[in-house]
Amino acid sequence: MRIRPLAVDALIALALTAVAVLLGEESARQGWPELDASGYVLVALANLPAVLRGKAPLAVFLFVHAVWFVYVTAGYWPVLNTFAPMLAVYTVASLRPARLSLPCAALTGAAWIYAGLITDGATMAAVVAQAIGFPLVIWRFGHAARRTAELARQLKVEQDERARREVAEERGRIARELHDVVAHHMSVISVQAGLATFVFGSDPATARAALGTIAGTSGEALEELRRMLRVLRAGDGEDGDGTPEAPMPGLARLAEMVERVRAGGVPVELRVTGEPRPLAPGIELCAYRVVQEALTNVLKHAPGAGTDVELAYRRRHIEVSVSNDGKGVIQDRVRTGGGHGLIGMRERAKLYGGTISIGPLSEGGFAVRLTLPTSARAAAQGDSGAE
Incomplete structure (x- = not known):
């Protein structure tokens, strides 16, 4: 009490x-x-x-x-x-x-x-000494207490400001996450909607399949939006709707993503090498989002390009790459240094101590290669296999 x-x-x-x-x-x-x-x-x-x-x-x-x-x-x-x-x-x-x-x-x-x-x-000498000494010592203690209280208040203000900055940074991260997720799903929906419109009268089965893909993709997009909104509401002190959060996507769902993009008309192949093993959720989410953003860029800029997604499990790191052959490019050049998606990929790699290369291939096409350490030791010292 x-x-x-x-x-x-x-x-x-x-x-x-x-x-x-x-x-x-x-x-x-x-x-x-x-x-x-x-x-x-x-x-x-x-x-x-x-x-x-x-x-x-x-x-x-x-x-x-x-x-x-x-x-x-x-x-x-x-x-x-x-x-x-x-x-x-x-x-x-x-x-x-x-x-x-x-x-x-x-x-x-x-x-x-x-x-x-x-x-x-x-004895006036003793009285004067007491009259100077006692009030001065007591004043000094009081003044020190005031300074301590001021420093404590200043520290609390700084801590509150730091907490506000961290909340703002976290919300910025969430906003970038939301951009990556929604951009990917909307790209798939856009391609499928165009396909359904094109074959609606001539190939009803293909149109129905495209509409089914749109329904599934839009459901996943809504799921991601609800998850992000719950996080944002929790940051504002709200409890949300009380429903349990869906698990964040990981490498186990790469096949689903590839199948969804393939249904959008992009010839995508997935190859997994090495022995799959459980990884930290953050590592899996980082790799998943980088692949998602890379495939989104393929849908936007090279919808007809043959694309390969490769996932390699190494001893102390994983390697993920998304490359295409450059066919069907609808822009003369894809810039390697700009765009929110490319910046987001680089930030994710940096956050988890990984390396990423983004750029055109000498034989034509475009590639994104990500290397992520899977242990604290590898993250701190580097991995020879990652170089």
Whole structure:
């Protein structure tokens, strides 16, 4: 259970008052007048206002010192009411800037010297040393507490800002992910819709197959959109619709992707070498998305090109390549340095410590080759097979 600051200050005020009352019983033994009704009233007025020190530190300081001045002038033992003024100095120093708290500490020292001047037999050298030393030390502690609180607040602001930046970066990553996914599916849908329109009257079976591919692809696109929207809503503090998230795609679904692209009219072949094994989900997703983006580019820029997708499992890394023979290219040149898809592929490879090459082949065509380490050691030291 969290204790409220006002309750803590109330306990402190009661403790200060109790200590002052107990010390008051020693006044006579110390050669000072015993506390009477007026003395007890002044003791209460000097200590009980500490309950409000957190809300009005400067007002409490001035009130406590005014009562202390009256108390000392009345001839009572000054030591009884020294704790509340020192606490007031600390409070002002911990909550207010030095231009306000230093004069308050000086005022406490002046009141201390005043008490020594009106006390018979007081050693003024010791009184002046105490009047300078005690308020200065207490002020220093209060000022240090204020600086610590300011640094803590600044650190929290920086942490909150860093968290906001990380959220923004994550949302940017999600947006790029969404672009890759939707671009691929929409390319397939576009090709299939054109095919269905072309053969609708002459080849109903092919048209029906194309429409079936459109239905399946659009369903997968909607699934991906729902997954991304759930992530975005979770970033805004919403719980989403409560439905479980579908697993992120991996290398096991490459055959489905290739079949879908082949149904779109692109002659694609998939070859897998090496012994397939479970990989980290991030590695599989990275390889899957790179292949997806590369095939999307084939659909966009070379829909008639023969395309090969190769996946090779090595000892400490995997190699993925998508290459085409360049036939059916509808643009004179595909730039290798621009476009959101190419940038996204490079960012993914860099994120997982891999390497990627994107560019035309000497014998014609275009290729994307990705190498990803599959172990932390390989990612840190590199793999000779990946070079």
